[in-house]
Amino acid sequence: MPSRYDLLHPLTKLSLALVLIVAAYLSPSVWLSTAICGAALLTTAASHRRGEIARVYPLFFVPITISLLLIRGVLVPDVRTSPIDVGGFVLSLDAIAGAWIYILRYCTLVAALFTVIQTTPTAQLMHALAERGLPRSIEFILLMALQIIPDMKLRADAILEAQQSRGLVIHSLPSRIRALVPLIGPLVVGALVDVEERSMALELRAFAATNRPTRMTVLLDSRAQRVVRVACIGAVVAMAVAVVGVRYLP
Amino acid sequence: MNDAIVATNGLSFRYTRRTTPALDQISIAIAAGSVTAIIGPAGAGKSTLCALLAGFMPRFFRGVVDGTATVDGMSPIEGSVHAMLPHVTVVLSQASTQISGVCDTVAGEVGFALANMGLPVDTIRTRVAEALATMEIGHLAERSPFQLSGGQQQRMVIAAALALNPPVLIFDEPTAQLDPPTVAALGDTLRRLAAAGKTIIVAEQHLDWVAAYADRVIVLNAGRLHADGPPQTIIADPQLALGRSYAQRLSSYAQLHGVWQGSTVATTHAGLVRGIRTDAPVEPVSRPLPRAHAAPMQAPVLTCTSVQFAYPNGVPVLTDVDLTFGHGERVALLGRNGAGKSTLLRHFNGLLRPQSGSIALNGVDIAKRAPGTLARQMSIVFQDxxxxxxxxxxxxxxxxxxxxxxxxxxxxxxxxxxxxxxxxxxxxxxxxxxxxxxxxxxxxxxxxxxxxxSDIIALDEPTAGLDSDSIETLSSAIATCTQAGRTVILVTHDLNFCATHTDRVVLLAGGRIVLDAPWASLNEDHIALLDREVGLPLGFDVARTCGIAAGNALHRCLTAPAGLR
Structure with a gap:
């Protein structure tokens, strides 16, 4: 059952994500960054697919957290402030705090955007953008690129199965290199052959029609959502102006 | 012909950079409300003619066109595909490449062309619902097109063409990926559409299907019009060397055994039913039992024990599958689209691992073996x-x-x-x-x-898209394998082919094995079950229509594999 967040207009969700991402990028303080990241995670929690989405987060967050802590905390330590010696490595609390802000920015970006993508059917997102003037050809290219990815993955799996069925074993780096041609060859040739048939299929689906296409989905919108979107855009502009003012004005 | 809705006059087409024409001086006229089959060997020009009539030449496929063509009063040579769409559409043979990639549901895909044409939402919804119902995929409406099986995708693209509702519908080998009930249903649908005034043109290799559903057959060979006439005349003409349909083979066989009362061979199921003499004395015909059943049981070459498998979302695909294949057996693995055949096949050589249960090749559990290391024991020719x-x-x-x-x-x-x-x-x-x-x-x-x-060779839909010459070659190749003692597994919707080339039938339904028996020992209940799930090979079907009981000498005669060979 879709949640109230899931049913928001795609552009409302995108606007909320944008304001969180910009705020996280501009935030100078650890505590504010933590709060903003928490807000991004709240959007995940508000989705009916929160379980599925949350299961993927460790894959995104853990490697980047470890690597950023190492890079910022150990390799670029600011040893003039609060140096800590850990088994020969000199860490700095300020450097760790700095790394933490970067981690929070990254987590905010991932959580905000991933939740929007996972809770918004691609066609609806493109529909919303097309209503705001996105050219049809761009809409199609974006949609096709997004939708074809699973198709290519299936094709790649099928090629691997076909070659394994005739004795291909991949167990070491040399065997992986040797397997490249039998695996990539059918993928490329298949894709080239597919292009012709897929183009034919699009012709047969009236894609070349010049009239305004009918949209099969109705995007739910409301005055409140429109106000929220305007407020979000206003907040983004205000934050940008504030930062420019603080940094560059005498 | 005055009421011709499709007409060509001296039509030729040569692809750019080719020296010989793909179509050469084709003059035909097709009446509205008819089903016309275009047949011929590979490379005869069938697909080129289909594409040309839909408006793909000479702009999409570059080349030189001579002569004229009209479809519903429009010239496909002068008009674009888009301009021709209200008049004609074509369904291509490879379903997976006809998915636009733009829609995230089956319903969206079926209605995509209508939406692009700017039709009102209600009209689109109504037409999509009708087309989905016609192709019996209404329950898949909200699924992703990429999550469908090959057969389901084929039904979806046919539904997309039906939704367009043009007066002329062209199908380029539409049955290649469909299971027999859907093939028959498609035939009935096309006949219904023709009766309602639609003009249907089908490029098809399957002579029995053509004989059953077409009003007229056009034979192409090397781009030229080779023959044109009613299916009974064309298919029965030995001069045309089209290969023999299974109906012809069975009636010749019945003649040989003295149970045929017609003067000529039959080309249709109805003709066979009329021609079979149910009262004639029959010499005993024995159908060989599979080696594993006829000879004392050797060590099996493949054993599946309580195999279970489910998709990551928990939907079960295989449930309690127990199977044993002997050396040199020839087995047909049958089932409807989505019954779990391909999934089971992938378990045989370790491409998929059972979630419970085990699989052994030559007595050795393959659970810890990498798939590629099993190719000496088991190999698969996949459909694509x-x-x-x-x-x-x-x-x-x-x-x-x-x-x-x-x-x-x-x-x-x-x-x-x-x-x-x-x-x-x-x-x-x-x-x-x-x-x-x-x-x-x-x-x-x-x-x-x-x-x-390999000890076991599995072929997934081996006859899909093959012309009669290639099917003969494939038959010889399979015979060579079995003579060498290899086990052959055929996963196919071509019931006549598998009834001719296998001794045992394994039927999957809903991921379970519901029938596992030699063809020779099928009883009335087995035959009814087979009919319900996938249909019947021609000999069984004719015997049932003639009221001949399983086990009867005449039944054994009609269902012996030599009858279809």
């Missing part, structure tokens, strides 16, 4: 041979598998030469596989697997 072919010549393609297995070069050469000869590819050895017609590419893939000389 594009996933397999990569080499620059047919010879190197066939040699690739034996080289992976570490076969010495002298033996490799022997295997390659043998596989080339068995699959009728000796003269194509130095040709690039993609320079061959699609039907022959499938034979290349089969030869590449035969060269592995």
């Amino acid at each position: 041979v594009r996933n397999q072919l990569f080499a620059a010549t047919v010879r190197t393609e066939i040699a690739y598998g034996p080289s992976l297995l570490g076969i010495p070069s002298i033996d490799q050469e022997r295997r390659v030469t043998h596989a080339l000869a068995v699959c009728g590819l000796t003269n194509d050895a130095d040709t690039h596989p993609y320079d061959l017609p699609v039907a022959r590419r499938r034979l290349v893939a089969t030869a590449a697997i035969m060269a592995l000389e």
